[in-house]
Amino acid sequence: MGVVVLIAVLGALPFALTQRAPFGLALPELASVNLTLVFMLGALSLNFLTGSAGVVSLAHAALFATGAMTAAVIGGHFGWPFPVALAAATLAGALVGLVAALPALQARGVYLLLSTFALHHVVLYALPQLKLSVFGAADYSYSPPALGPFAIDTPLRWYFLLLAIVALVYLALRNILRGREGLATMAMRDHEFGASALGADPRLLTIKAFAISSGIAGLAGALYVYLAPGAAPERFGLDFAIAFIAMIVIGGLGSPTGALIGAALWRLAPPLVSALDTRVGETTSSGAWIAAHQPSIIAATFGLATIAVLLFAPTGLAGFGRSSSGVREP
Amino acid sequence: MSALTLIPSLSLQTLFDGLALGSAYALIALGFAVVYRATDRFNFAQGALVAVGAYLVIAATAAFHLAFPYAAVLAIVASAVIGVAIPALMDRPLSARSQQAATLGLVALSVVIGAGLELVFGSGAYKFATPFASAMLEWRGVTIPEPLLWEAGASWIGIAMVALLLRLTPLGLLIRSGSEGQAAASHAGVNVVAMQRLAFGIGGFCAGVGGLVLGQREGVSTDLANHALLAIPAAAIGGLGSLRGAIIGGLLVGLIQPFAAALGMANAGEFIIYLALMALLILRPRGLFAGREWSRV
Numbered sequence: 001m002g003v004v005v006l007i008a009v010l011g012a013l014p015f016a017l018t019q020r021a022p023f024g025l026a027l028p029e030l031a032s033v034n035l036t037l038v039f040m041l042g043a044l045s046l047n048f049l050t051g052s053a054g055v056v057s058l059a060h061a062a063l064f065a066t067g068a069m070t071a072a073v074i075g076g077h078f079g080w081p082f083p084v085a086l087a088a089a090t091l092a093g094a095l096v097g098l099v100a101a102l103p104a105l106q107a108r109g110v111y112l113l114l115s116t117f118a119l120h121h122v123v124l125y126a127l128p129q130l131k132l133s134v135f136g137a138a139d140y141s142y143s144p145p146a147l148g149p150f151a152i153d154t155p156l157r158w159y160f161l162l163l164a165i166v167a168l169v170y171l172a173l174r175n176i177l178r179g180r181e182g183l184a185t186m187a188m189r190d191h192e193f194g195a196s197a198l199g200a201d202p203r204l205l206t207i208k209a210f211a212i213s214s215g216i217a218g219l220a221g222a223l224y225v226y227l228a229p230g231a232a233p234e235r236f237g238l239d240f241a242i243a244f245i246a247m248i249v250i251g252g253l254g255s256p257t258g259a260l261i262g263a264a265l266w267r268l269a270p271p272l273v274s275a276l277d278t279r280v281g282e283t284t285s286s287g288a289w290i291a292a293h294q295p296s297i298i299a300a301t302f303g304l305a306t307i308a309v310l311l312f313a314p315t316g317l318a319g320f321g322r323s324s325s326g327v328r329e330p
Numbered sequence: 331m332s333a334l335t336l337i338p339s340l341s342l343q344t345l346f347d348g349l350a351l352g353s354a355y356a357l358i359a360l361g362f363a364v365v366y367r368a369t370d371r372f373n374f375a376q377g378a379l380v381a382v383g384a385y386l387v388i389a390a391t392a393a394f395h396l397a398f399p400y401a402a403v404l405a406i407v408a409s410a411v412i413g414v415a416i417p418a419l420m421d422r423p424l425s426a427r428s429q430q431a432a433t434l435g436l437v438a439l440s441v442v443i444g445a446g447l448e449l450v451f452g453s454g455a456y457k458f459a460t461p462f463a464s465a466m467l468e469w470r471g472v473t474i475p476e477p478l479l480w481e482a483g484a485s486w487i488g489i490a491m492v493a494l495l496l497r498l499t500p501l502g503l504l505i506r507s508g509s510e511g512q513a514a515a516s517h518a519g520v521n522v523v524a525m526q527r528l529a530f531g532i533g534g535f536c537a538g539v540g541g542l543v544l545g546q547r548e549g550v551s552t553d554l555a556n557h558a559l560l561a562i563p564a565a566a567i568g569g570l571g572s573l574r575g576a577i578i579g580g581l582l583v584g585l586i587q588p589f590a591a592a593l594g595m596a597n598a599g600e601f602i603i604y605l606a607l608m609a610l611l612i613l614r615p616r617g618l619f620a621g622r623e624w625s626r627v
Contacts, residue, residue, distance in 0.1 A: 056433050099608070107615035110372040113433065114566050115611045121604035125597065238556070242441055249434055296448040303442035310424055310435050 014159050030155040031227070036267040037162040038224045041169060043247045043259035043266075045216035048173055050245070051254035052182065053209035054189030059100050059116035061241035062123035063214050065233045066096045067221025069127050075142050077134055082145040082152070086222055093218015094211045096123065101210035104203055108192070112206070120241060127233035145226055162223065166260075169216055173256050176212070185209055186254070239299065246302040250309050252316025261317050269298045342472045344592045345585070350478045352584020353485035354543040356577040358561035359568075360492055361536025363576035366565070368505045368529030370429065371421060374436045376537055378443035380558035383409040383541025384550040385447050388456045398460055406538035413534020414527045421530070422523065444555050455551040481543045488539035489577065492532055496573070505529050509571075560600065563607045569617025578619070 014030050046060050067089035075085030100119040103111050145152040152161055176182045187195035188202045196202055221236075247266045252258025273294050280287040290297065309316055358380055365373045386405035390396045396404065420439065425432035466473040496502030505525050507515040516522045540561070544554055564583040568575020587599035610617065 050430075054430055056430060056437070058437075103611040103615050107611075109429065110433070110570065111611060111615045113372060114562070114570075115608065117562065118604040118607040118611065121600060122608055125601035125604075239441070242437060245434060245437060246441070249438070293449055296445040299441050300445035300449060303438045303445060306438035307420060307435055307442070310431050310438070311420070314427060314431065 010163060014156055030159055032267070032271075034155060034158045034162055035224075035227055036264060037159075037166050038220050038227060039247070039263040039267055040166050040260050041162075041220035041223070042217055042244055043251065043263040044166070044169055044173060044256055045213045045220065046244045047248040047251070047254070047256060047259035048176075048216075049209050049213035051248055051252075051259075052177060052189065053185050053206060053213075055206060055209065056113045056245070057100070057116040057213075058113065058238065058241045058245075059097065059119045059123075059214075060217055060244045061236035061238065062120040063093045063097060063217035064221030064224060064240070065127050065236040066123060067093045067218030068225040068236075069130065069233065070218065071222035071225060072131075072142060073134055075145075083147060085142075086219060089222035090215045090219040093221065094215035097210045097214020097217070098207065100214075101207045104206040104210070108202065108206070120238060124233060124236065131233060142226060142229065158227065165219075165223070170256055170260070173212075177256075181205070181208070189254075243302070246306045248316075249306045250302070250316055252318030253314070255316065255318040258316045258318030265317075266302065269302070270294065273297055341592070343474070344588045346472070346474050346478060348585035348588040349581065350482040350485075350584070351547070351587060352581035353482045353489075354540050354547070354580075355561050355564045355584045356580025357485045357488045357536050357543070358540035358558055359564035359576040359580040359583075360489055360573060361533035361540070362561055362565045363568075363571055363573050364492065364496070364505070364536070365529050365533040367571040367573065368509055369417070369421075369425070369526045370509055371425065371436065371530075372433050373530075373533060374433070374562070375416070375440040375443060376533060376561060377555040377557075377559035378440040378447075379409060379413065379534055379537035380541040380544060380561075381447055381550075381552070381555040382412060382443060383538035384545030384554055385451055385456075385541075386538075387458060387542060387545065388451070388550055391459055398458060402542055405542065406535060409538025409541065410531045410535040413537070414531040416534075417523075417526045417530045422526070440555070444552065447555075448552050453552055455549045457549050458546050460546060477546060481547060484539060484543050488536060492536060493573075495532070501525075501528065560603065563603050566607055567610060567617060569619045572617065572619045575617055575619035579617075 013033070042060060042064065046057060049055050049057050070089040070092040071085040074080050074088040075082060080088075096119070100112070100116045103115045147161070150157075152158055177186070184195060184198075184200040185205050185208075187198065188200055188205050192202050243266060247262030248259050249262070250265060251260070251262025273290065277287050277290045277294075280290060282288065282291060313319065358376060362373055362376045365371055365376075383405050386408050387398075387401045390401035390404045391398065394401075416436075416439070420435055421432055424435045460477070465476045467476055467479070496505065504515075504520050505528060507518070507520050507522075507525070512522050515525075537558075540558065541554070544558060548554070548557065560583050561580065564579035565576045566579070567582060568577070568579035583603055586602055590596070590599035590602060
C-alpha cells in the first residue's frame with residue numbers, strides 16, 4: 001500500500017512543481033530535483049561502503065570525477081551511445097575503487113581511509129591532465145543523451161530516468177543487504193573476528209563492497225555532468241567527498257532510506273539559506289554577509305549536525321523511533 | 331657566473347627550502363603521530379588545527395594589538411588547549427561507541443573548523459607582521475633567505491620539546507601505555523583519560539607551531555588547512571604512530587615539493603607524494619619504519 005502511494009506521489013511530483021509558490025516559498029525547479037536524485041545515488045553508494053561495510057571513504061568525489069570523465073571520453077569524444085557511456089562510467093568507477101581497496105588485502109581500518117584519501121589526490125591530479133590531452137583547452141563535450149530512439153532532452157524525461165535508476169539501485173542494495181553476503185558484510189562491520197570465525201572473508205567482502213559502491217558512484221558522476229555540464233574535475237574537491245559523509249551520517253549510517261533523506265536535506269540547504277537571505281533582506285549588512293558566506297554556513301551547519309548526530313542520535317534521522325539496540329536493519 | 335656553478339647552487343637552495351618546509355611538516359606529522367600512538371585516533375582535524383594556529387596569531391595581533399612574539403606564544407598555547415578540548419568534549423564519547431564514529435567525528439570537526447574560520451576571517455589572505463627581515467644570508471655562494479632559518483628553527487625547537495617531553499619524563503611511557511591496552515593501563519594506575527587529553531594537547535601544540543611556520547611561509551588563508559593535510563601522508567609514509575617515521579616522512583614530503591617545482595612540475599609534488607603513499611599502502615601498509623604496534627590495527 002505504501003509503495004503504491006509513494007509511486008503515485010513521485011509520479012505526480014514533477015507536475016505539482018510547475019510554477020507554484022505555496023506560503024510564498026518558491027518550489028524547486030524540476031532540474032534541481034533531478035540533481036538531488038543524483039546526489040541520492042551518491043549517498044546510497046557511500047552508505048553501502050561506510051554504513052554497511054564499515055569503511056570510511058574520502059574517495060567519493062574522485063569516483064564522481066572518474067565517472068564524469070569516462071562519460072565525456074566515451075560519449076563525447078568517441079561519440080558512443082549514452083547507455084554505453086553510463087556503463088563505461090560505472091565500470092571505470094568500480095575499477096578505480098578497486099585500487100583504493102587493494103590495501104584491504106593486508107590491512108584494515110584507518111589504512112583504507114588513508115588509501116581513499118591518497119586516491120582522491122592522485123585521481124584529482126591525473127584527471128585534469130587526461131582532460132587536457134583528450135579535449136585540449138576546450139570544455140567537455142557530451143553526446144546528446146538518448147535511450148535508443150528516445151531522446152532524454154527535457155527535465156521531465158530526465159526525472160523519470162533518474163527515478164528509475166535510483167529506485168533500481170535502492171532496491172538492489174536493499175536486496176544485497178538482506179541476503180547472505182550483506183549480512184556477512186554487516187557482521188564484519190560489527191565484529192570482524194566474529195564474522196571471520198563464522199566463515200566470512202573480510203578481505204573479499206571489503207573489496208566487493210568497494211567495487212559495488214564505487215561503480216554506483218561512477219554512474220552518479222556521469223549522470224551528474226550530464227545534468228550540470230562543464231563540471232571540471234577540479235570541482236570534485238575534498239569538501240565534495242566529505243559532504244557525502246555528512247549526508248549519510250545525518251540520514252542514518254547503514255540505512256539506504258537514511259541516505260536518501262540525507263541527500264535530500266543537503267540539497268535543501270542552499271534554497272533554505274537563500275530564503276533566509278531574502279527574509280533578512282539582501283541589501284542589509286547581515287543579508288550581504290549570508291549571501292557571501294553561503295557555502296561556509298552550509299558546511300558549518302552540516303558539520304555540527306554530523307557531530308551532534310554521532311554524539312546523540314547515532315542511528316540518524318532514519319533511526320528515529322527505532323530501538324537503539326545498535327542493530328541496524330537495512 | 332657560469333652554468334656549472336649555477337646548477338649546484340640552485341639545487342642547494344632548493345635543498346634548504348625543502349628542508350625548511352619539511353621541518354614544518356615533520357612537526358605537524360609528529361603531532362598527528364603522537365595522537366595516533368596514544369589514542370588510536372586518526373586525527374583528520376590536524377590540518378584544520380594548523381590553520382587555527384595561524385589565524386589565532388592574526389586575531390591576537392589585530393584584536394589585542396600584541397607584538398608578534400607574544401601573539402605567537404598565545405596562539406601556540408591556545409592551539410594546545412583546543413587540542414585538549416577535542417577528546418574532552420567530543421572524542422571520548424564517540425570513541426567509546428566505535429572507532430568509526432570517532433574518525434567520522436574528527437572528519438566533521440575539520441569541516442566545522444574550516445568553515446568557521448572562513449566565516450570569522452573571510453576568504454582573504456593575511457600576512458604575519460613578523461619582525462624577520464627578508465634579508466639574504468650568504469654561505470659559500472649560496473644565498474639563504476633569513477626567514478627560512480627562522481622557520482626551520484621554530485619547527486625543530488617544537489620537535490625537540492615534544493621529543494624531550496616524551497623521552498626524558500615518564501609521560502612518554504604513560505601516554506603510550508594507553509594504546510597498548512586501556513583497561514590494563516588504567517588498572518596499573520595510569521590515568522588514561524588524562525593521558526589521551528595530553529596527547530591531543532601535544533598534537534595541538536605541534537599544529538600551533540606548524541601553523542606559525544606555514545603561515546609565515548605562504549600567508550594565512552583557507553588553503554592552509556589543505557596544505558597542512560600533507561602531514562597525514564608524511565606520518566603514514568613513515569608508519570602510523572611511529573614518531574621517528576613521522577619526522578623523516580615530514581622531511582621527505584617537504585623536500586619533494588620544491589624539487590618538483592624546480593623541475594617545472596609545480597603541482598606534481600603533491601601527486602608524487604600521494605602516489606607514493608598509495609603504492610606504499612598496497613605493498614607495505616605499515617610504512618617504511620614499521621614498529622611493533624602492528625598487532626593493534
